[in-house]
Amino acid sequence: xxxxxxxxxxxxxxxxxxxxxxxxxxxxxxxxxxxxxxxxxxxxxxxxxxxxxxxxxxxxxxxxxxxxx
Amino acid sequence: xxxxxxxxxxxxxxxxxxxxxxxxxxxxxxxxxxxxxxxxxxxxxxxxxxxxxxxxxxxxxxxxxxxxxxxxxxxxxxxxxxxxxxxxxxxxxxxxxxxxxxxxxxxxxxxxxxxxxxxxxxxxxxxxxxxxxxxxxxxxxxxxxxxxxxxxxxxxxxxxxxxxxxxxxxxxxxxxxxxxxxxxxxxxxxxxxxxxxxxxxxxxxxxxxxxxxxxxxxxxxxxxxxxxxxxxxxxxxxxxxxxxxxxxxxxxxxxxxxxxxxxxxxxxxxxxxxxxxxxxxxxxxxxxxxxxxxxxxxxxxxxxxxxxxxxxxxxxxxxxxxxxxxxxxxxxxxxxxxxxxxxxxxxxxxxxxxxxxxxxxxxxxxx
Numbered sequence: 001x002x003x004x005x006x007x008x009x010x011x012x013x014x015x016x017x018x019x020x021x022x023x024x025x026x027x028x029x030x031x032x033x034x035x036x037x038x039x040x041x042x043x044x045x046x047x048x049x050x051x052x053x054x055x056x057x058x059x060x061x062x063x064x065x066x067x068x069x
Numbered sequence: 070x071x072x073x074x075x076x077x078x079x080x081x082x083x084x085x086x087x088x089x090x091x092x093x094x095x096x097x098x099x100x101x102x103x104x105x106x107x108x109x110x111x112x113x114x115x116x117x118x119x120x121x122x123x124x125x126x127x128x129x130x131x132x133x134x135x136x137x138x139x140x141x142x143x144x145x146x147x148x149x150x151x152x153x154x155x156x157x158x159x160x161x162x163x164x165x166x167x168x169x170x171x172x173x174x175x176x177x178x179x180x181x182x183x184x185x186x187x188x189x190x191x192x193x194x195x196x197x198x199x200x201x202x203x204x205x206x207x208x209x210x211x212x213x214x215x216x217x218x219x220x221x222x223x224x225x226x227x228x229x230x231x232x233x234x235x236x237x238x239x240x241x242x243x244x245x246x247x248x249x250x251x252x253x254x255x256x257x258x259x260x261x262x263x264x265x266x267x268x269x270x271x272x273x274x275x276x277x278x279x280x281x282x283x284x285x286x287x288x289x290x291x292x293x294x295x296x297x298x299x300x301x302x303x304x305x306x307x308x309x310x311x312x313x314x315x316x317x318x319x320x321x322x323x324x325x326x327x328x329x330x331x332x333x334x335x336x337x338x339x340x341x342x343x344x345x346x347x348x349x350x351x352x353x354x355x356x357x358x359x360x361x362x363x364x365x366x367x368x369x370x371x372x373x374x375x376x377x378x379x380x381x382x383x384x385x386x387x388x389x390x391x392x393x394x395x396x397x398x399x400x401x402x403x404x405x406x407x408x409x410x411x412x413x414x415x416x417x418x419x420x421x422x423x424x425x426x427x428x429x430x431x432x433x434x435x436x
Binding site: 048049052053055056059060062063 | 405
């Protein structure tokens with residue numbers, strides 16, 4: 001179990017978190033659009049912004065893994 | 070007319086500030102993108118195992134010449150083809166300027182009177198150990214200057230067309246730029262900063278938005294430089310946002326940081342937390358942009374490297390299809406990261422401009 005291997009596992013775990021978070025956002029956005037199709041534009045914008053911020057957090061972890069490995 | 074000249078002067082000034090600050094960027098934090106993984110060096114000369122890490126790091130890192138491609142010579146050796154860039158070094162008060170072709174891709178040393186320079190993994194070192202200040206026009210700086218020329222010419226042309234045609238329907242390049250500028254004003258600046266004060270910050274927000282977007286896009290072109298994936302660059306942008314935010318801070322803003330509305334016993338905890346909050350926002354901006362862009366480039370390069378790892382041309386259609394998909398995603402990310410950076414900058418500026426609202430507690434007695 002080298003440090004490089006552990007760093008890779010760490011990056012993978014961080015991506016699981018990001019995937020779950022963005023999946024939830026996508027799901028809520030779909031439901032919201034289904035309820036109110038005319039608000040689709042605003043919901044989509046808000047969804048993209050939230051996804052970008054969560055991805056930022058996941059990439060913090062990727063950066064740490066890259067630094068370690 | 071005054072409106073567009075105001076924009077133009079401030080846009081140019083801000084761009085020049087960026088240009089000046091990038092001369093400092095080669096100095097600091099270059100190593101952060103240079104951290105090469107320790108790969109096992111069991112590959113001998115005879116096997117010539119393809120090392121994707123070296124290839125990827127070479128494409129992501131900054132360099133003193135703009136490497137384009139390699140030509141294979143008769144004996145199988147590789148002749149690199151690259152555009153040499155000026156190397157500007159300051160050692161012991163002496164300024165040495167020469168073209169990076171003098172290094173012959175790391176094979177030669179450059180002697181200037183009593184100073185001898187050589188390239189060590191992309192860094193210029195002086196052989197007798199003197200400390201060197203490297204102010205070279207590296208690949209990233211050259212890419213930035215290219216994007217600055219592009220931006221100034223695009224927006225200069227747009228401004229000139231408004232001056233000539235008045236504020237009617239736009240003509241020429243203003244036709245594509247006006248909806249974008251109006252978008253930044255109506256969806257990013259006004260909702261976050263407010264109707265009364267947003268105009269002062271529009272030049273910076275517009276500069277940040279278009280500068281980051283154009284540089285993200287230039288980095289995606291094959292042979293382009295990974296400019297916004299350089300942590301020194303994103304740090305500079307985030308520090309500029311931090312300076313603008315805190316210089317615009319009202320008394321209420323600083324009051325909330327140093328005298329938060331909590332019982333006085335919690336001050337030793339809350340004040341460090343608030344101060345860290347002031348610093349963590351630009352840190353997040355830095356890392357978000359850097360990691361998104363660099364990770365995108367690494368993914369694209371890794372998928373292309375698949376062909377070379379398997380040494381099989383049959384893999385090429387699959388690899389190219391993946392690369393095409395990821396490149397489209399990266400186009401979205403390029404615009405999105407510019408938008409998110411600008412949005413968060415506007416948000417932080419808006420937070421710093423908060424006016425005293427009705428205080429909680431006893432002060433209601435006065436009203």
